[in-house]
Amino acid sequence: MGREFVDLFDHWAESYDQAVTGKDIEYQEVFLNYEHILQEVANLVNGNVVEFGTGTGNLTQRLLEKGCSIIGVEPSAAMRKIAGKKMPHLTLLDGDFLNFQLYGPIDAFVSSYAFHHLEDSEKANAISKYATLLSTGGKVVFADTVFGSIGEKETFIQEAKNNHYLSLAQDLETEYYTTIPILESMFHSNEFSVEFKQLNRYVWLIEAEKL
Template identity: 85%
Template sequence: MGREFVELFDHWAESYDETVAGKDLEYQEVFMNYEQILHKVADLVHGNVVEFGTGTGNLTQMLLEKGCSVVGVEPSAAMRKIASKKMPHLTILDGDFLSFQLNGPIDAFVSTYAFHHLENSEKANAISKYSTLLTTGGKVVFADTVFRSKDEKEIFIQEAKNKHYLSLAQDLETEYYTTIPILESMFHSNGFSAEFKQLNRYVWLIDAEKL
């Protein structure tokens, strides 16, 4: 359920904003156009929004600035602490993509750089759950590293190894990065339309609407 990565994020919390700003050479391409990626997600939603993996609150701030009512869901205590300092009046729950509490109707579920923490079976369960919670027109808008195929994923792993980006290579091998056809099938089978748009070499925008 992604909880196996919580310790990693507790350790990463203090330097997370530096990493997404491109100061970690290995992950520069992963986080290229980071601010624009967050804006793309924020621009597609409105109303009552649940954000999974709030991290240090960068997307959250954009959602609040555009007038959304936001409930943050973040399993890392260290990340929650940093986000709470930035936004002391925001509700940030200890939860994850499958375990969270809601009070009232939801217009959208959003997330950036986090859905890959779920195995494919868990991703399918999560999407099924969102389908039951959203009314017609409700949205799931995620931005995450996704690959066109398993072969493409292997190419990226080998490329990272060739560059001696060993942390990135290990990340790509051990986390649960999936492919567009698999995600597309999950959304369609749960009553969503889904569009995929590439935002950098690694990250795709997933824009799914409940039919």
């Protein structure tokens, strides 16, 4: 489990960097302020960082620019190929949010637009694993689509259907977008403090710190 969307990304890889520029009308709001969103994640971390779901490497490039030491973890071979071309010296491994190789202590786990590929029970397992791998002050910083409540999620799905954004509606219905209260509870029960900041209508910055 957790890798059921990898085929989709193998097919999307070549055109992914076009989609994030807002050219695909269905996903325009999801990717609104994309560059700013990635920078917000990068601004919050330093040192040895693991990035999950690196995709074509757009967040990775910002992390490298600020001097972080990165291990990229990406299950899609097609995505790894594109990111590898952009950053030939990057350590980029086949793996996922739950299965990954470490080579030493880690200061932060980061990700953008990817944590929703895990079911909620898998998200809880992942957060519990990061809690064991981080020291006090260590961080988990994710940017992802999250909703205030299940009711709000249903409203967004209906809105996508009304706009005839059927791919977006299907994504929202089939991938595992969760809610802020559910994530908050997962982080608190693993001894993290956590804060949420809205970055566009869909995407929130999730900043958790190990207590």
